[in-house]
Amino acid sequence: MAKQNQTLGEFIIENQGEFKYSSGELSRLINSIRLAAKVVNHEVNKAGLVDILGAAGDTNIQGEDQQKLDVYANEAFIKTLTNREIVCGIASEEEDDFITIKGRNELNDNKYVVLIDPLDGSSNIDVNVSVGTIFSVYRRITPSGTPVTLEDFLQPGNRQVAAGYIVYGTSTMIVYTTGHGVNGFTLNPAIGTYYLSHPNMKFPETGSIYSVNEGNYVHFPQGVKDYIKYCQQEEEDRPYTSRYIGSLVSDFHRNMIKGGIYIYPNTSKNPDGKLRLLYECNPMAYIAEQAGGKASNGFKRILDIEPTELHQRVPFFCGSKRMVETAEEFMRKAEKGESN
């Protein structure tokens, strides 16, 4: 039961019993993420004062220029999750391949794998717009004591045991689920403690905000073009308001609080869209569903997609249930050539 002003530490201990295989490791894992988020938050807040802005000079496996803060956040989370005998492997947007983490005495007996987008919304770092971190946790499926393999990471999203994000915005928050609803905690920077500020978060059933990069409009599938037209029509509770921050975490967070839909569709340029299934779409979809929202690729539930590659991309439709259902309807109609 969530109590107002409860600290994150207290909440984790109090709710540990809810974890299917609770032996304290998942609690310790969430605690490690809490710690790493503080380290990154500290650096984000100093952006502009210290040499943390701009490109780091390398590109990641997706061909994107790594920002200094991408690299910093990646190292901070990997370092904090290592040597705590919880995690046996980490996959990250900023690492070409997964990293094997050994347990006590170099044994491969840690239970969980973590997939992470260390810094989400990289294009906003240098312009002081809110950014985030996204994480997803699974129990390994290969036997304990054997080296972790790609199989442990390529699990469908419906097998996640925990997922969450940190938003570094006007305040810094951790929002996460372990399959028993979604709770949000705000950092009190003066004392470095997270407090339960948003218990039991719920997506409003519908809303009036749509978030999509309309700059790509000409390349969008017909169904998305039709849905955007629908959002802009002077009818019923429309037109909706267009809001697009360009940081998935921030756009999602706003839409979960106010009601709305975020769409990053496939385009003629990017047939699979831009967002990565394993460390962006799966964790956000799990949170959305736990908060009564919905997430699909326009046709299929994101959490039921069988992953095939570590950095694969998927089209992403996510937010208030009725809004996602309406967008999916336009996609189906367009696919049948019944476009408006």
Ligand SMILES: O=P(O)(O)OC[C@H]1O[C@](O)(COP(=O)(O)O)[C@@H](O)[C@@H]1O
């Ligand atoms: O600039 P675009 O093409 O609209 O893309 C913005 C989207 O890309 C992202 O920045 C991708 O995430 P990263 O910054 O982690 O690579 C999302 O946060 C955001 O929603």
Ligand SMILES: [Mg+2]
């Ligand atoms: Mg991202």
Ligand SMILES: [Mg+2]
């Ligand atoms: Mg990123």
